[in-house]
Amino acid sequence: MFGLIAPALGPLASAAYASLPIGFKALKYFVDDTFRDKVVPVPGSVVYCDLWVAVEHSGIYVDDGQMSNIVVEGFADSAVRLSSAKSFTSKSTMGRKIYVSCDNHGAVGHPQVAAASHACVGERSFYGLVFSNCHEFSEKCVNSITTNDNQLSLVDRIMSLPAGESWERTIRSLKDAAQRKLGASKWRLWDWQNEQQAPPDEPDWQAHTRAYEQLPLDQQTIDFIRTELANLQAYQEEIADESIPDHIHQKLRTLNQTLNDIATTYQQLRGVLSLLPGSSFSYHQLKHCQSDLLSLATHLQHNEPIQSLVRKMGRFYISQQNKRKSRVPKASQSEVHGTHLSDDLMRVLPSELLNLENDTLETLFYARLIEKNLLTYQLAGTDISTIEQLDKSCARTGPIVACLDTSGSMAGSPINKAKALLVAISCMLQREQRALHVILFGDSGQLIEQQIDGAAGIPSLLAFVQQGFGGGTNFEQPLHRACELIRQQKDYRKADILMITDGDCGLSEPFQQTLSEQKQALDCSVYTVLCAGQRTSDGFSDEVLCL
Structure with missing residues (x-):
């Protein structure tokens, strides 16, 4: 009964379509119902109705308001039945009107198609979404026409499928067959209920555009976007010679541009996004951090100090001080x-x-x-071998609290290195199910913070670190806040504090003493990361590292 779900569906469906207002089909249905002429099918016309976003139900119009179609009667069990228009559209969520195969003059069909479909009534078969579905049945009936001289070989038929289609019985394949055999170049609505009512309300085109832009981008989403784009372009070509208002054509062109921009941007940044598995960027987010991502890719791939530091921040990194070596004969x-x-x-x-x-x-x-x-x-x-063991008491179980200097001197390369480090650490923490808390600081009184939830929070992380203060630097304030967080949050024990800056951290003697006591009491470590300059000992960091 249902058509083949588009390749983009699957895990994507629940997430993408929950936020998407039906998709392009809703816009198309509005235009078809409001601005295009209605038709009445003739015997042998191909008919279908939209059930859901990428699901259609098809059949063949026989005569006298009856359509031959596959009706599901049990689990994976179906039969060919004659249905009225009301029954045919009973499960449609997109409107009760039915699409009919047409050319420039009206509905098209063929008596042989009607006869072939009627002859199948009563047949029972296994029913599936891909094989033995309603589209396969309808296409078989259409291909029963033997008088059409446009006979294609199997290879030609496969090669004639549009890009992205496969040798499966989809609505696209059925429409191609209807075009070859019946000359169906258009698909218009049949108002079988003869509804005399005001035109439907126009959908929110901007809401559709925003929904497309906010879909989490991965290969499945892009497959869906490309399918929507192909359907939209085919529809624009179909109605190009019809009297459709100019403002509707303009809205379709705008939607076309949006979908094309999404697909193009993903293709350009595909390599970068592959370095950030699970990051779930949307096109809306990519637009605002595209330059950051290109810089991130360079540092994530080629900056060995960043990679080394991320390994050190891992839960089971073994430092020289925590190694216990024993000599064991082999x-x-x-x-x-x-x-x-x-x-x-x-x-x-x-x-x-x-x-x-x-x-x-x-x-x-x-x-x-x-x-x-x-x-x-x-x-x-x-022979003697050396085995290294990690004392479980040394394993890191808490989060990382990162204090990022956003003073004026961090602009340029230093802040780009810092962003790459935070992104790499966020990916690592997601695998280890640990949290990342970022504190942005500047001079006295300038401090904002946000908790980042693993790799899925990378888009919000990059948006957050776009902020900054651009003035002087006060190092004591963020360190005090970091210790306060660890003390207040029970699951922050054994946390690491990262002080990310471009110069030496100047701390007063009293604060250094307080910090040393806090580190011991809270069982935490402090790492100072220099994004510029040379490594120097500061008297309070467990380790000073340079990127």
């Missing part, structure tokens, strides 16, 4: 050195095993085993 590279007393049954001498043949001596064997007094081969190892 048994795989040993040789017999002699014999000794032990309980090693794998290397026990055959003479000892003979005791198991006698009931009395068997007891003696087990006694020697317990006492570790069995004669066994002694192996001497020649």
